Amino acid sequence: MTAGEAIRAAAERLAATSDTARLDAEVLMAHAFGVTRSDLLLRHMRDPVPDSFAALVERRAAHEPVAYIVGSQDFFGLTFAVSPAVLIPRGDSEVLVEAALAARPDARRVLDCGTGSGALLLAVLSHLPAAEGIGIDRSAEALAVARGNAENLGLGHRAEMRLADWDQADWALALGQFDLVLANPPYVEEAAELDPSVRAHEPAGALFAGEEGLDAYRVLIPQLPQLLTPGGAALVEIGHTQAPAVAAIAGQAGFESRLHHDLGGRPRVLELQIPLGKGNGSA
Numbered sequence: 001m002t003a004g005e006a007i008r009a010a011a012e013r014l015a016a017t018s019d020t021a022r023l024d025a026e027v028l029m030a031h032a033f034g035v036t037r038s039d040l041l042l043r044h045m046r047d048p049v050p051d052s053f054a055a056l057v058e059r060r061a062a063h064e065p066v067a068y069i070v071g072s073q074d075f076f077g078l079t080f081a082v083s084p085a086v087l088i089p090r091g092d093s094e095v096l097v098e099a100a101l102a103a104r105p106d107a108r109r110v111l112d113c114g115t116g117s118g119a120l121l122l123a124v125l126s127h128l129p130a131a132e133g134i135g136i137d138r139s140a141e142a143l144a145v146a147r148g149n150a151e152n153l154g155l156g157h158r159a160e161m162r163l164a165d166w167d168q169a170d171w172a173l174a175l176g177q178f179d180l181v182l183a184n185p186p187y188v189e190e191a192a193e194l195d196p197s198v199r200a201h202e203p204a205g206a207l208f209a210g211e212e213g214l215d216a217y218r219v220l221i222p223q224l225p226q227l228l229t230p231g232g233a234a235l236v237e238i239g240h241t242q243a244p245a246v247a248a249i250a251g252q253a254g255f256e257s258r259l260h261h262d263l264g265g266r267p268r269v270l271e272l273q274i275p276l277g278k279g280n281g282s283a
Helices: 003-014 021-033 037-044 053-061 066-070 091-103 119-126 140-152 215-223 243-252
Strands: 072-075 078-081 109-113 132-137 159-163 178-183 228-237 256-261 267-273
Touching (some): 003 021, 021 037, 078 119, 078 140, 091 228, 091 256, 091 267, 109 119, 119 132, 119 140, 119 159, 119 178, 132 140, 140 159, 215 228, 215 243, 243 256, 243 267
Parallel strands (some): 109 132, 109 178, 132 159, 178 228
Antiparallel strands (some): 072 078, 228 267, 256 267
């Protein structure tokens, strides 16, 4: 059987598991060959099937995400290593990076709250060559992934990863202030229906935030004013139904909100700023 024939068979096998079965099969075959997908399609479709391919397909058929199987995910033009210790970066989150760069193209210090793989922080730093950043996470395993990504992308000298938990007192005391604060906190309702590839494989602590999915916002957002320089901006990812509730939490903390939508037209990011002249308050 050739690689092309095996891809067709794998796509049929994966159709019940994935809405992108053909793409999944191609990515897994490229991984089995150790080449890029474009190289696979151009040069290897008539080659014999690597022995490892069948096991990769079975892992995907059991709902394991492709990114975890191959160990990487592209985001904002960069390739990030991922593992089950971190959420898989998603294209919808790229609007947060775009909004951050537009809000403060002059930013010199950037903080990423709940950095996971480091995708948000490192994507922003890659476009702000004069900036430095700190990524915090309560998971040491996630921070190890983020540090590896920073080094692999040549950003290790500008990105520091620290163990910290915004649920704990005084977590931010030694951080200072930042021109940009980024956050993709847990925001999924505990009873939400999720694809098995998400619920069974991605880290629950980075997904779920109470009955309404708002618990992390209620804790984190009131602490953000002390972390922002005057004129600084916080960019916070939200669930598509959560904009009014999160904007209300932000308003109580003194922020004005601007909503950004993703490419699908869904509410995705709130840009938060303290109006000039009102000060940055304190936590």
